[in-house]
Amino acid sequence: MSEFKTNSKVVKWIDHRLPIFSFMHEELHAYPAPRNLSYMWNFGSLAGIALVIMIVTGIVLAMQYVAHTAHAFDSIEHIMRNVNYGWLVRYIHMNGASFFFIVVYIHIFRGLYYGSYKSPRELLWILGVVILLLMMATAFMGYTLPWGQMSYWGATVITNLFSAIPVVGDSIVTWLWGGFAVGNPTLKRFFALHYLLPFVIVAVVFLHLWALHRFGSNNPLGIDAKGPQDKIPFHPYYTVKDAFGLGVFLTIFALFVFFAPNYLGHPDNYIPADPLQTPPHIVPEWYFLPFYAILRSIPDKLLGVLAMFGAIAVLAVLPWLDRSPVRSGKFRPIFKQFYVLLLIDVLVLGWVGAKPPEGIYLVLGRVATAYYFLHFLVVLPLLAVFEKPRPLPHSISEPVLKGGGQAAGATAKPMEKA
Structure with a gap:
């Protein structure tokens, strides 16, 4: 990491007493x-x-x-x-x-x-x-x-x-x-x-x-x-x-x-x-619609409220739900498919949230709500056990310096420490 240098005596005087310029150099520049x-x-x-x-x-x-x-x-x-x-x-x-x-x-x-x-x-x-x-x-x-x-x-x-x-x-x-x-x-x-x-x-x-x-x-x-x-x-x-x-x-x-x-x-x-x-x-505003759909999809008021807040809380405990040692979805073929399903599911929840809670909209909302929690609480933990990830490259620069895709598919550590 390069050292902060300046010719300004004022900046040097301030930085010696309050190293704000050195901090900005280290965290935003170098x-x-x-x-x-x-x-x-x-x-x-x-x-x-x-x-x-x-x-x-x-x-x-x-x-x-x-x-x-x-x-x-x-x-x-x-x-x-x-x-x-x-x-x-x-x-x-x-x-x-x-x-x-x-x-x-x-x-x-x-x-x-x-x-x-x-x-x-x-x-x-x-x-x-x-x-x-x-x-x-x-x-x-x-x-x-x-x-x-x-x-x-x-x-x-x-x-x-x-x-x-x-x-x-x-x-x-x-x-x-x-x-x-x-x-x-x-x-x-x-x-x-x-x-x-x-x-x-x-x-x-x-x-x-x-x-x-x-x-x-x-x-x-x-x-x-x-x-x-x-x-x-x-x-x-x-x-x-x-x-x-x-x-x-x-x-x-x-x-x-x-x-x-x-x-x-x-x-x-x-x-x-x-x-x-x-x-x-x-x-509500469009950015609340998926959570609003989850709230309305459950007939019981208390359970609906718990599900709505649970939809955010489950994100907070995600590091302990997904135990796969491979981080990137690029090397997890089955995970990719379920990720696309989750993305579609959230879009469906947003669309349903803007519709009246009746008929087909209510049915779709309940199915989408069920899958949302199923993805985080069931699918991800099971994928960590049964999915076989693709081999990882040894370093970030390896795919570029040693043949690109060939290196990415070459024999590598089966599990990169997260």
Whole structure:
């Protein structure tokens, strides 16, 4: 690792007393990364950039927003119509939430395929699941703030779920509401938490990066870097790669912000909240739909709530469910097939979640829910026992330096220590 050097006396003076420049050099410039990372590894940095966009635009919006049931909806209209570029800031924030979830979901599914949750990166993975939970809580509370029809009724339905908890459920709901119905106290505390939680996410992201740099990034081959020949400095090689990915991300993001800003939202949220008129079909934001489908697929309210939270909890214990010593799905032929089934299953859950819970949609939701848990609790543990992985290369550089695919299929250690 190269040593930090500078000709600036000011930088040297500061760094001697507070080695922030040395830290940034070691962790962002000279940080050794596997030399075979693909563009699928861009989504971690994209998620960080999306978080920054959400925080900056959220602070600006909070300067104009009024957290009161009598004024919240009108304050949003004021931002859109009267505040200079208020429409732009709000559309960036509103669509930014969707794009934040898009890059995080892709980041998670990349980790699932390449085994990024396996030893010694278990805690790194668990911190990622914690970030996902915090994102979902933040997004849910933010969706309540415009105080439209879907905001109000979505908050009513979701908070009511806690009443299914035996003994203390009703007390929890009353505490969340700040009264006996969703009202002004609810809106105020949701606004406060929506403002606070992104900074909690930043703190957990810092721990996530700390854990990542402890053992380094995983890679498409899923084997550990053996030496200097398997690593390259993060800068300029991956900063350039990340910059290109960011350009593509911002281009697609801009297309939605300027040409289809309401495409990912629900039109009912442009109707002021009316406690006396229930919408015909209450639908959460698209990124909650798979979990919403799991909730509705189970007739019992308590079991439905447990299944919904269990769908996330099972991800946290995944390192102990998948005991295969081979990380990457590239060398696991049967795992690949079940991975595709899981991806299709999650898409089906998302589609079913947007439909009424009746008829064929209810049947599909129950089948998809059953397979979701079956995949993690049954399929993965059994694959670790019965699947025969393909041989692994001895090092990251071997497939490139010694004949590519021939080396990858050559005799190698049958099990690379995870």
